[in-house]
Amino acid sequence: MSGTTGSTSVRPTDLKAVRDAVLDTAGPIAIAGAGTAADWAGDLDPVDTVLDTTGLTGVITHNPGDMTVAVRAGTPLRALQDELSPHGQHVSFDAARVADGATVGGLVATADAGPAALVFGSLRDLVIGVTIVLADGSVARGGGHVIKNVAGYDLAKVLHGSYGAFGVLAEVVLRLHPVPRASTTIALPCPLEGAGERAARILGGPYEPAALEWVSDDGGRLLVRLEGTRDALPARAERIRELLGPEAADTPDDVWERHAGLVRGSAEGAVLRIGARPSRLPDLLSRLRWRTATAGLGSGAATVELPVDAVVEAHGLVHEAGGTSVLRRRPDGAGLPGWGPPLSALAVLTALKRELDPEGRFGPGRFSPWIQGAP
Amino acid sequence: MTLDGVVRRAFEEALDPRDVICDEVRCRAYECDGLTGYRVVPELVLLPRDAAQVAAAVRVCAEHAVPFVARGAGTGLSGGALPVADGVVISLARLKRVLEVDPVDRLAVVEPGVTNLEITAAAAPHGLYYAPDPSSQQVCTIGGNVAENSGGAHCLKYGFTTNHVLSCEVVLPDGSLVTLGGDSGEQAGPDLRGVFLGSEGTLGITTKITVRLLRTPESVRTLLADFPSVTAAGDVVSDVVAAGIVPAAVEMMDTLAIEAAEQAVHAGYTLGTPAALVVELDGPEAECDVQFEQVKEICERHGCTRLHIAGSAEERAAIWRGRKAAFAAVGRISPDYFVQDGVVPRTRLAEVLGRIAEMGDEAGLRVANVFHAGDGNLHPLVLYSAAAGETERAEHLSGAIAELCVELGGSLSGEHGIGTDKACSMPKMFGEEDLETMRRVRSAFDPAGICNPGKVLPTPRLCGERPGRYRPHALEEAGVIERL
Ligand SMILES: Cc1cc2nc3c(=O)[nH]c(=O)nc-3n(C[C@H](O)[C@H](O)[C@H](O)COP(=O)(O)OP(=O)(O)OC[C@H]3O[C@@H](n4cnc5c(N)ncnc54)[C@H](O)[C@@H]3O)c2cc1C
Numbered sequence: 052m053s054g055t056t057g058s059t060s061v062r063p064t065d066l067k068a069v070r071d072a073v074l075d076t077a078g079p080i081a082i083a084g085a086g087t088a089a090d091w092a093g094d095l096d097p098v099d100t101v102l103d104t105t106g107l108t109g110v111i112t113h114n115p116g117d118m119t120v121a122v123r124a125g126t127p128l129r130a131l132q133d134e135l136s137p138h139g140q141h142v143s144f145d146a147a148r149v150a151d152g153a154t155v156g157g158l159v160a161t162a163d164a165g166p167a168a169l170v171f172g173s174l175r176d177l178v179i180g181v182t183i184v185l186a187d188g189s190v191a192r193g194g195g196h197v198i199k200n201v202a203g204y205d206l207a208k209v210l211h212g213s214y215g216a217f218g219v220l221a222e223v224v225l226r227l228h229p230v231p232r233a234s235t236t237i238a239l240p241c242p243l244e245g246a247g248e249r250a251a252r253i254l255g256g257p258y259e260p261a262a263l264e265w266v267s268d269d270g271g272r273l274l275v276r277l278e279g280t281r282d283a284l285p286a287r288a289e290r291i292r293e294l295l296g297p298e299a300a301d302t303p304d305d306v307w308e309r310h311a312g313l314v315r316g317s318a319e320g321a322v323l324r325i326g327a328r329p330s331r332l333p334d335l336l337s338r339l340r341w342r343t344a345t346a347g348l349g350s351g352a353a354t355v356e357l358p359v360d361a362v363v364e365a366h367g368l369v370h371e372a373g374g375t376s377v378l379r380r381r382p383d384g385a386g387l388p389g390w391g392p393p394l395s396a397l398a399v400l401t402a403l404k405r406e407l408d409p410e411g412r413f414g415p416g417r418f419s420p421w422i423q424g425a426p
Numbered sequence: 427m428t429l430d431g432v433v434r435r436a437f438e439e440a441l442d443p444r445d446v447i448c449d450e451v452r453c454r455a456y457e458c459d460g461l462t463g464y465r466v467v468p469e470l471v472l473l474p475r476d477a478a479q480v481a482a483a484v485r486v487c488a489e490h491a492v493p494f495v496a497r498g499a500g501t502g503l504s505g506g507a508l509p510v511a512d513g514v515v516i517s518l519a520r521l522k523r524v525l526e527v528d529p530v531d532r533l534a535v536v537e538p539g540v541t542n543l544e545i546t547a548a549a550a551p552h553g554l555y556y557a558p559d560p561s562s563q564q565v566c567t568i569g570g571n572v573a574e575n576s577g578g579a580h581c582l583k584y585g586f587t588t589n590h591v592l593s594c595e596v597v598l599p600d601g602s603l604v605t606l607g608g609d610s611g612e613q614a615g616p617d618l619r620g621v622f623l624g625s626e627g628t629l630g631i632t633t634k635i636t637v638r639l640l641r642t643p644e645s646v647r648t649l650l651a652d653f654p655s656v657t658a659a660g661d662v663v664s665d666v667v668a669a670g671i672v673p674a675a676v677e678m679m680d681t682l683a684i685e686a687a688e689q690a691v692h693a694g695y696t697l698g699t700p701a702a703l704v705v706e707l708d709g710p711e712a713e714c715d716v717q718f719e720q721v722k723e724i725c726e727r728h729g730c731t732r733l734h735i736a737g738s739a740e741e742r743a744a745i746w747r748g749r750k751a752a753f754a755a756v757g758r759i760s761p762d763y764f765v766q767d768g769v770v771p772r773t774r775l776a777e778v779l780g781r782i783a784e785m786g787d788e789a790g791l792r793v794a795n796v797f798h799a800g801d802g803n804l805h806p807l808v809l810y811s812a813a814a815g816e817t818e819r820a821e822h823l824s825g826a827i828a829e830l831c832v833e834l835g836g837s838l839s840g841e842h843g844i845g846t847d848k849a850c851s852m853p854k855m856f857g858e859e860d861l862e863t864m865r866r867v868r869s870a871f872d873p874a875g876i877c878n879p880g881k882v883l884p885t886p887r888l889c890g891e892r893p894g895r896y897r898p899h900a901l902e903e904a905g906v907i908e909r910l
Contacts, residue, residue, distance in 0.1 A: 116772065162617070189859045192856065193863075195836070196835055201839050201844075203864050204864045209616050211620065257643075283712035283713040326611065351531075352612050374610070394615065399604065399606075
């Protein structure tokens with residue numbers, strides 16, 4: 052059951068309206084974007100109001116020469132990329148749900164990331180400034196419009212992975228990168244056992260992969276994406292094929308759409324996002340009862356779809372391996388825990404929640420079982 | 427001596443009594459960091475040997491409400507490690523072990539007192555290195571780097587300390603030990619690791635750090651190019667970026683900075699040239715070569731008067747020696763100097779340098795410039811003579827330059843931190859609600875306010891009852907950002 056049943060929706064279109072929406076209401080609020088990750092993390096407790104951010108759209112300023120862009124947080128990242136592309140620039144970020152219309156703010160709040168995180172990191176590495184609205188209507192700006200800046204605490208980091216429970220992202224400033232001139236992907240049929248060793252060989256050589264993922268479809272494949280200049284890329288691809296042997300072959304770029312499909316998961320299972328030391332991933336995955344899986348063998352991020360009854364055990368196994376896990380999509384009403392055993396800094400997390408949202412208005416339940424009710 | 431015997435004995439129980447320093451002469455060695463204008467002699471200096479002792483020492487502080495200041499190598503340039511009166515300094519200098527280098531997962535686990543360069547030294551046998559490279563890397567500690575979110579010449583392409591630290595074990599101000607972050611970029615919940623990074627020692631003390639290591643690039647190409655004007659050199663940087671090239675480093679020096687560096691290390695820079703650029707590319711060999719040709723062509727197109735290409739590792743090292751020495755070398759051409767660390771959007775470099783020159787002329791002081799041109803992070807060195815009574819004028823000019831950067835849409839600090847130095851300038855960059863939110867973040871970690879108090883955020887005690895009033899940010903006036 053969704054915590055938003057019977058709630059009222061407000062759809063502000065500018066920063067002031069966001070603040071007014073927070074000040075003019077009293078009870079708990081769910082912050083919503085495009086709805087591509089509406090059920091991620093803990094189950095939402097009932098709320099009175101849904102604060103719909105999809106009216107906060109558009110580029111505020113794009114400085115092509117500085118390679119920065121400021122955008123309203125409800126803008127779909129896909130739309131932003133389209134707007135940037137004539138300048139040969141983009142946000143180096145490829146989470147699966149970007150194609151479904153996920154908003155910039157929603158992607159930051161869920162700490163999502165795709166295969167490109169191997170080189171560019173997640174949005175925590177690409178966001179250089181934010182404007183946020185807190186539960187008491189405070190409007191706070193952190194960071195700025197320059198890529199290098201250490202003045203003050205980095206408020207963007209507080210909101211990255213906050214799942215709508217700490218504040219509303221109203222505006223986001225991002226660092227941009229040039230769109231690579233050329234890109235190619237090589238695939239190697241390869242079961243999970245053995246994938247780690249292959250990945251280590253690629254990472255240990257001068258190949259500079261832009262993405263390195265193992266996927267469970269077609270009996271298991273290792274995907275290596277290379278990006279670079281048009282003249283020089285073919286030679287680097289050739290070296291990778293030589294390293295991996297005769298079974299390695301170029302593959303059409305749509306493998307990444309299939310990869311994204313696996314990350315999204317299907318309606319039947321429960322999707323768990325996992326982070327662990329990269330070399331431990333193959334062994335860890337071998338102990339989980341997944342139906343489909345993708346594993347970033349250089350980045351340590353994996354996404355698996357499990358039968359519903361395997362989730363609790365999976366949280367535990369990931370924790371034992373020193374990793375982190377968070378539940379994503381699952382069947383309605385599955386009643387599964389969003390999080391595994393508590394993280395060591397739970398006291399800090401709770402104290403931050405208490406400082407920023409003392410009445411527990413935003414996203415109640417998102418951090419259950421870690422934080423229950425008002426912090 | 428206001429810390430009474432009880433507190434001292436508690437520290438002596440928490441640590442080895444010999445590691446509790448109270449003799450004033452020895453304490454004096456800790457009275458300042460690299461910003462030597464501010465000095466406070468601490469009551470006690472603690473020299474713990476491991477994380478458990480750090481935690482025990484902090485627990486004593488918490489119990490007796492004693493403020494504490496963590497200290498690495500003391501090379502900070504914003505007074506971050508400046509002791510607090512009636513407080514203790516906790517030095518991490520003895521936590522110096524490299525605990526693990528994992529060549530497969532390309533990470534290292536180190537204690538905070540390990541120097542930046544020692545990490546690379548430990549990683550080098552595996553063909554790996556630690557990317558952020560502050561000019562002070564031979565002496566500054568990774569604990570200090572984490573606290574300052576330090577940068578370096580190669581951060582344009584590879585990012586800053588925050589992009590290379592996976593996790594930190596931290597002693598919180600109540601003495602508890604927690605881990606922020608994890609073994610991968612994935613984290614459960616908000617990026618507490620990222621909040622701690624760059625918090626300038628105000629949220630706790632890190633006792634163990636896991637850093638990412640990168641593979642040593644296959645190819646590195648470096649050039650040094652002279653230009654008839656700073657504007658021409660700036661245009662080169664713009665064109666390189668517009669060509670879709672992300673250089674590993676782009677550094678600029680002006681006449682005065684070159685003069686100082688040449689006097690100090692004779693690195694082969696051209697005396698008298700208005701501007702010199704150091705451009706370095708790295709990556710797979712073939713790609714690197716193609717882009718290096720493009721960069722040379724762009725330099726020539728903008729009237730480059732001399733193009734020196736490093737033909738060997740030694741020649742490359744010489745170019746970098748000149749650049750990295752520039753800072754300290756300024757001492758050779760001026761008895762005293764202040765260094766600033768403001769950032770402007772890169773496209774406004776020529777404009778800000780012009781304004782700085784005018785402001786210097788007006789103040790009757792010379793300003794040398796050596797900076798990270800790729801990311802707009804300036805390091806204007808305001809030269810003055812204390813003996814000639816120029817201190818106040820220089821201090822004023824230096825502060826005005828930092829605030830000018832904010833007016834141009836930039837930041838007070840790119841890598842040196844706010845510390846004691848610029849806390850009172852924070853209201854120039856942030857509004858009251860911004861600062862209040864930051865205070866709430868701080869309070870979540872340190873409700874008792876004993877962890878490096880008085881740094882980063884302006885306080886009435888530090889800045890006067892009415893800290894400099896907020897003025898609208900330039901971007902606000904331009905309608906780019908809104909505040910209510
Ligand atoms: C010649 C020179 C060149 C420099 N070049 C650069 C440069 O290129 N780029 C750059 O970014 N900086 C540069 N710096 C500044 C300085 O070296 C960096 O800020 C460095 O990170 C400080 O490290 P440290 O060990 O000396 O820290 P300290 O100066 O001892 O402390 C700095 C801050 O860190 C805190 N701290 C120290 N250890 C810990 C810990 N374990 N846990 C929590 N907090 C801690 C302190 O409380 C203080 O607030 C330069 C300085 C000099 C003198």
